[in-house]
Amino acid sequence: MPELPEVETIANGLNRRVAGDRIESVWVSDKPEPLKSPAADISATLEGAQVERVQRVGKHIVFDLAPGRGPGRQWIVHLGMTGKLLVTVPETETEKHTHLVARLASGRELRFVDPRRFGRLEVRQSGFSGPGAEPLKIGVQEFARLFHGSKAPVKAALLNQKLLHGVGNIYADEALFRARVRPRRRANSLSQAELRKLHAGLLRVLKAAIAAGGSSVSDYVDADGEEGFFQIQHRAYGREGKPCVTCKTPIKKIVVAGRGTHYCPKCQK
DNA sequence: ATACCGACCTGTCAGC
């Protein structure tokens, strides 16, 4: 479900709510899919650990843990399409598809819920830096270099987490719309000017979406249960058949890299 | 190396 702006919003909300709290005990479901680390490792790492802070890396939520001795460990959560991390009181009814419950010293619970089970939970030594470059930090030069070496459609390159991490289907379409570049163009066919526009468009759309609390297309909510509002600013994603905000031409929907892809056939070259 | 496609899961919605 969530891409960079949603994960950023969730991680910031979790940081506000649970940083400094201690995990007293953990329950893990017996469904194996969401676990990248063995359940016993996850429990052993989380139990007794204090949450130092929560931050976003790519589309991952990273909990820095202070176990008290030895090198720090991290709990890394990828929400997949439908994952949620909720902070609740114990009395709140446990949702269907709850896969992990961490009981906190404050008396609250941190719960991981994921109906589709595409999300992943993992514990590891500190220092996780994600699979690719960070879109909010990368300069235009490095950005251009990433795409220069790829013959893939530029949309596929944007979605490739080993190049840039954090960009998903919505913001790839939105960035390409703002850069006026067609999603099927080969990444290495973009001119320097187009790469600059793509870099700028991506930064603009990600920052605006973070400011709006992310996009709530169906059921996304942040750590406080609040919806995001960026979906009302979408110009391409989800607007098939609707008039382009620039030229009124109907937005087209095609499939690129196996994903529904929206663009303006007139504005985007 | 690259790119397409199915697989992984469940829920929802449109269409019949």
Add this chain to the structure above:
DNA sequence: TGCTGACAGGTCGGTA
């Protein structure tokens, strides 16, 4: 009303 199929914000592994 109920069934079927398509589709969904993500990623991985196999194959051509």
